[in-house]
Amino acid sequence: MKRFGDLAPSLRTIMTPGPVEVDPRVLRAMSFPILGQFDPEFTAIMNETMEMLRELFQTKNKWAFPVDGTSRSGIEAVLTGLIEPGDKVLIPIYGRFGYLLQEIAQRCGAEVVTITKPWGSVFEPAEVIEALDLHQPDLLAIVHGETSTGRVQPLAEIGKACRQRDILIAVDAVATIGGVPVETDAWCLDAVIGGAQKCLSVPSGMAPVTYNERVERKLLARKRVEAGLQSGTEVPDENRRPIIQSNYLDLSQLQDYWGPQRLNHHTEMTSMLYALREGLRLVLEEGLEERFARHRLHEKALVAGLAAMGLDFYGDESCKLTVVTCIAIPEGIDGESVRSMLLDRFGIEIASSFGPLKGKIWRIGTMGFSCNQKNVLHLLGALEAVLIRHGHSLPAGAALQAALEIYEGG
Structure with missing residues (x-):
């Protein structure tokens, strides 16, 4: 008879558009x-x-x-x-x-x-x-x-x-x-x-x-x-x-x-x-307006870091959804390989997309409990390292510095 071990899901940093960390x-x-x-x-x-x-x-x-x-x-x-x-x-x-x-x-x-x-x-x-x-x-x-x-x-x-x-x-x-x-x-x-x-x-x-x-x-x-x-x-x-x-x-x-x-x-x-x-x-304890402001702050830091990395964003900036940031996958980079390395080596999950965007963009969620400074900085550092390991040229260290500028009031 087959024996089943204790249920022990891995701890993840979930930066997808849902589900998110609880x-x-x-x-x-x-x-x-x-x-x-x-x-x-x-x-x-x-x-x-x-x-x-x-x-x-x-x-x-x-x-x-x-x-x-x-x-x-x-x-x-x-x-x-x-x-x-x-x-x-x-x-x-x-x-x-x-x-x-x-x-x-x-x-x-x-x-x-x-x-x-x-x-x-x-x-x-x-x-x-x-x-x-x-x-x-x-x-x-x-x-x-x-x-x-x-x-x-x-x-x-x-x-x-x-x-x-x-x-x-x-x-x-x-x-x-x-x-x-x-x-x-x-x-x-x-x-x-x-x-x-x-x-x-x-x-x-x-x-x-x-x-x-x-x-x-x-x-x-x-x-x-x-x-x-x-x-x-x-x-x-x-x-x-x-x-x-x-x-x-x-x-x-x-x-x-x-x-x-x-x-x-x-x-x-x-x-x-x-x-x-x-x-x-x-x-409600946090307050709706305060909560909306928190989501805007961490989105701003994430976007600043990704831009400093030299990545291109997808979509019309004027109607961007605060809690989801879409990045164009750099030419010549295997998007699924990057996602797998982020998950396997750093325990971070980001999302791909659907239909005409499948294989063309990554989607990063900053939602609810997952929307915090630790997660944003962890993701930026990990993504930079993984992209370098995939042969993508970028200014090392710039992403974290740009995000820290936002968090320090820059």
Whole structure:
């Protein structure tokens, strides 16, 4: 019989666009005793989590809670709840994850209209607003921070334009929540999906979402018709709305579970909720503005070091995503060999990319708990050494000195 040894994952310096290193206080919270899902202590933890999520999303929405599952579960829950077969959905695509929104919307039976931008850039708000007027969709689904290209899409004008036209807007903020401002109410965003495993520094497994009364009205309209169909009540043809396909990801049922009724829907992921609550507590303890400033500081030091090394950056600088930095792989350098040596010799992980950028860029994440001075300096020194070992000529020592200048107030 085969014997298995103790589980002992290696310690890594994770500098990818997710997942990232988890704060030890979050890991400690996951070791706490299990409570029953309807124990008053546990429902109080649920309520505290919702309260903290409202602060994180900068919203007064009634509904702000996690969907149990990875970030994609939150995206699917929102889109399957909002999209009825035949609805027109506009999706601006400027990277890999716009195509994910397109695929999910198509699976929901939507009439999908896309507009595209070359990877490495984003849309001017006027371009999206023009498409809203041309296509008059029921829903706009858009990515806020595109980790495949390291770009961030401005949303304030787009959200307000949607509200003026009575068009719903759903935003994938998986990569930005907790690291970059996401102003749900000020930007007139109807539904926003966040991610746990990126700037929140919580293990993957929960997807925080928030949505307003405009979204809730659509959810409840579909729920009422579904209940009528199940009970045999005759529903006029003009009021028939297709049933929400997923039971597990049905937001109308999840809000009954998270709301005061506490109607049983599923067994809550107890330890993951502990982790999310602690992660949110740490975010709010640091302060949102202070946290955003920390991410900007370490990005600035990283960029200064990479530039001093003589490396070229990918993408339009004016729309760079603070928490992801993309570098063009130098000509003649095997990008995967560099990544392997960084991991094997230094215990540092950085990311490659997807689709048309595969093998052309490296992506370095400075997110959440991984976003700190030790990690930035460690990475710069290691990357310099590895590139020299690969025969790339660069000014030795310049990267660390440039980063230190930033940290010393230069």
